[in-house]
Amino acid sequence: DIVMTQSPDSLAVSLGERATISCKSSQSVLYSANSKNYLAWYQQKPGQPPKPLIYWASTRESGVPDRFSGSGSGTDFTLTISSLQAEDVAVYYCQQYYSTTQSFGQGTKVEIK
C-alpha cells in the first residue's frame, strides 16, 4: 500500500502570508504512460465532508480561488496558499489514487497566527 505522509501536522500563518503544506508518497504516483500524477488535495472544515481543491497534482477545481496551487511530481508534492484568508482555516489532506487501494495523508491543520 502507498503511504501518504504530510508535514507539518499543523501550521499557523498570519493573514495574507503564504502557507505551504508538504505531502510525500511512499512510492511514485506518476503514471509514465500519460505523465499524470495521481494526487489530489482536499480541504475540510468542521462538520463538513472534504472539499476537492486540486487534482492531477496541479489542476485547480472549478470555483477554487487561484491563491490555492498544487505542485510536485513523483513522490513529493506541495499545496500552497499564496495569501492566507480567514476562510482558509481548515484541515488539508492529500490523496493518492494511483493505486487501486487509494490512501489519504494524515492531514495538516491550518490556523491563523
Added chain:
Amino acid sequence: EVHLLESGGDLVQPGGSLRLSCEASGFSFGNYAMNWVRQAPGKGPEWVSGISSSGGSTHYAESVKGRFTIARDNSKNTLYLEMNSLRAEDTALYFCAKDRDFWSGYYTSIDYWGQGTQVTVSS
C-alpha cells in the same frame, strides 16, 4: 446538480452486520466509479472501497477486506456497502464519493461527497 444521499448507518454490536446505501442523482451514475470513504472522530479520511462503473471491478482497503462488500445497482442509481463482522474500529462517518472522470479502467480523484451516515459499533 450532483447529489449523494447516504443511509443505513446505525448503532450495532461488535460482530454484527449493516448495509449502507447511497442514492445518487444529477449525473449519469452508470458512467462513473464510486467509492466509500470513512472518517473516525477526530481522524482523517480513510478510503474503504471502490467500484468500477459497471460493478465488474471492486477494490478494498486491507482493513476491511473479507468483511465488507461494495456493490451497485445502476438501474436504481444506488451504491451499497455490506458490512459484516463489524468491529469497534469500524466506528466512523461513512461517506459516499463520486469519481471525477468517466471510468477508463482506473480511478480518478473524488469530485463529490455525500454528507455521510454514522456507523457506531459498540456493545
